């Protein structure tokens with residue numbers, strides 16, 4: 001195990017599956033203690049906890065719906081009360097509810113905006129006091145290529161992901177002087193449950209638009225997050241880490 005993040009505590013929202021799980025494992029492999037948040041899939045969260053422990057790091061699970069302000073704040077508070085600090089916050093929890101803008105309902109709009117974007121404000125706002133006190137923090141938003149280029153049937157998702165980029169830039173400017181960096185990672189299509197749920201025909205069309213000819217892996221995103229949180233990532237702030245196989249440049 002590398003020692004880059006020993007003594008650091010990382011809270012990863014939506015860490016039970018996919019990209020969040022990979023971020024948790026990459027940070028744990030660098031020695032960080034991990035707080036695994038999930039909303040409903042307890043078995044998956046337990047299995048991530050076991051994987052982290054087998055890497056020699058500590059982990060706890062904190063259930064909570066981060067689209068709900070009280071629950072999101074309670075997740076941060078639980079992490080701080082268990083380990084005394086949150087040094088790294090990865091705002092990863094996300095959902096999509098795809099419909100053309102004409103068919104989209106208000107509830108589908110709000111569910112996606114609240115889960116993907118408002119959650120970033122709730123957790124960041126709750127974690128910043130402690131980061132300022134310690135003069136160190138790393139905040140990462142898992143945004144998306146869709147927030148950069150838009151997509152048919154994803155106006156709610158695209159708005160939430162573009163909002164995460166704008167939130168990242170404004171917050172980065174505000175907190176840089178406290179030793180806190182804030183970055184967005186913008187993956188293209190990554191092989192997780194979210195992409196597995198797409199019809200095969202759509203997957204083939206997507207692949208034909210990716211110059212490198214393949215989807216990304218969750219591990220590639222996790223490695224980028226660990227880099228941004230580690231000693232060599234310290235001069236990145238307010239950035240959009242674009243990783244998409246060349247689909248959008």
Ligand code: NAP
Nearest residue numbers: 014016017018019039040041065066093094189190192194
């Ligand atoms: P995924 O496999 O569907 O996993 C979603 C994760 O988020 C799960 O751990 C889920 O917990 C959690 N979650 C969902 N709603 C939540 C809530 N309200 N409160 C707390 N946790 C919640 O998704 P993924 O593909 O890994 O995507 C992760 C993030 O990357 C998302 O923000 C997504 O928009 C973004 N992203 C994905 C791709 C892609 O191609 N896959 C590309 C770019 C960006 P449970 O297990 O308990 O349900």
